[in-house]
Amino acid sequence: MTAATTTHPLPLAITMGDPAGIGPEIIAKWAMGALAGNRHVHPFIVLGDVGTLQRAAAMVGAPLQLRAVGDDLHGMREALQQGALPVLQACTPLPADLPMGRVDARAGAAAHACVQRAIDLALAGSVAGIVTAPLHKEALRAAGVRHPGHTEMLAERAGTTEFAMMLANGELRVLLVSIHLSLRDAIAAVTPQNELRAIRLAHRACRAYGIAHPRVAVAGLNPHAGEGGLFGREDQDTIAPAIAAARAEGIDATGPWPGDTVFMRARQGDFDIVVAQYHDQGLIPVKYLGVDQGVNITVGLPFVRTSVDHGTAFDIAGTGRADAASLGHAVEQAEAMAVASSMQPAMVVTTQVQPPPAPPLPEFIFMLTRHDKTIADALEQLPTVLAAGVRHIGFKDIGLPWAALQRLADAIRAAGAVSYLEVVSQDAASELASARAAGALGVDVLMGGTRPEAVLPLLRSTPIRYYPFAGQVVGHPSVLQGTVADVVASARRIAALEGVHGLDLLAYRFEGDSADVPALIAAVCAAVGKPVVVAGSIDRAERIAAVVAGRAAGFTVGTAALDGTFEATGLGPHGLTGQLRAIQTVLHDAAAQA
Template structure:
């Protein structure tokens, strides 16, 4: 069985600790290949009091079909004095290397899916890689022209039209083509996840979805035509719906997913339901990628108290999407 790859994330954050806790969890019953740093993982094991073997491998093919063991593809050898919980360019550079190696392995079908632990954007920039986030790195390295961020838990799925933009820029980036693309990617992703006839709600941009132009014309002139084009193409899309109620309607089962127009509009409802339950899924890539729904948590890094619940949820979604169930 091909392992699921887990990129370790920022070595100064909680990524190493939660990666170890993941493989130590009995619910993790598939082989996992941690793409990271064996020395950092050893330090994390000591600080968290875990009793999990750490084994380095030379390649993904050398990863044993075993669980309960931290099998590590060592991409770096970080200095022993790298402090926990601090922004460091060395850590940012290393985190990028882990993701890049994960993309390479996924594209070559050496891993069944890629699950990513959190990175720090400031450390990434100090390390010479300026990206708004994981999603943009993955899209560039994989050559994906069309992609989107889906945030999901067991009650709600949300896909974003615009991702990491300043709000003023996000509004300008909401075009009919951008909305249609998000709807289409959502439809295709839900079909691959086993939903044969996805029902997709599209959130409006303005209060009350614009009130027929009384509160802005974006919903009438941009979003509604995109929804109609999607329906003509055979997609069960509807809207634009007022954003203050559409997420509740989806949560209670009326829709399978909501397409939201900008970052906070879509992510606040998902994250309000609990960070430990959420997972970030990049749709449109040529491979399965999921991630935790939280950051590097520098305030608790190296203290042994980080929860791996979101990483376990991300692994669970990756297994489903990769057809490993």
């Protein structure tokens, strides 16, 4: 570690949370102890409303001196050295009579602004990580914020779809395959793709703690991890192959272990982290050891983020009774992870013997479309799609009336899935109308379209990620014209445009020689430094294999799954569920063989 790193570590950004909740008062309580005893490895700055924090400090009897600092954080270190609490005014100043313990749009807007400012600092490399006090979902909604909480905001701004929830305390680390799903849906979410993603993220999380060779235990789904198939086959047919694939990547993953003993073994030191199959399987052992000790960590972001493991506690907000212990643990976890991250260059010699990790699996994006139109029963089919563990779901801008598209987009968002709108409009006016519709619908990704220069100005003030078509796309159903060289040249030009986040490659509607399609995918992916999603008629295993081999970021399937083109595996489910599970199995197999 260099002297500069040791002497001047980057600060942690601590966000105020909902000002009508207990966030400001637990910050005041924690800061009083941290500043009095100088008990902080990193410097820190609070992002919030100065007046609200002053009132919270007075209410809990904390003799804190608050020091406002500028956007460049100038004055932060001096404030800490003098025992003062540095605060960046990150939101519109709030009135002194803001009611406590009640949903208020002003509070939701302030909390949202503080998180967004913290993300700005993290993405700019100005802070070592973010520690968040709790938000209130209804207050966010009242303020017009479409995200239900921190995780969605952070992941979208960071541009990642590979993230997970981890709970940790001094004795256990647990990462979840699925989070807020019914037990029936959580079982359906046990897919090869989800299992391998969770194992990779668990490995990555431990590395962030400075563990050079993490030992990842994977909990079984069924009693006794299935007992060789006697109590269910998911453990041996789905979880075990994902573990084998992870081990082939150099990850020390083992299991599936019986869920009734694996957490005890991890607590005794046999493992560094446990991958739990569903919410309660993972959270019960962590919370049994003490709710006030738990820390919520978002894994998969390009920066450290920890949070308290409790909500806004409106019932006691403003009484001074809130316990700051969880915030203290969240800060300690963030400090430990930030220190480990700063030491990563020194770990190169240790880690270079490990084989390089395989690229992430391409995202399977299921399109609720048939023949380039959104299907009439898209909303009715959505629960089946979600229950199969699919979390990337798209539709087209034609096929349903506006009100139905809005209900569909709202339902996808409410389920915590990533939503995609693909443009199939054939003229400039309708394409621009579709771009405006994407903003109104609140989708996460706008795909397709052939006029990026006209569309980009409409998207610049939105969080929407934009993936226009590469090459010359014409007609409806759309086809991709030109040679491989033409498409690659177009891809380079479009990917270079500011505001373009990736490309939509209609590879399997290519009018050229079909034998050239795998080479086309590989050439476009190699030519641009941005994600490429492969679309078209992906209706067989070898086409998914070409997507994997070409190192695409994702692929879409719609009509083929709805028409039952893929062969359902074994004695598993049939219908749409069977199709979705079959596609996930094909994807996993293709990645294992790549």
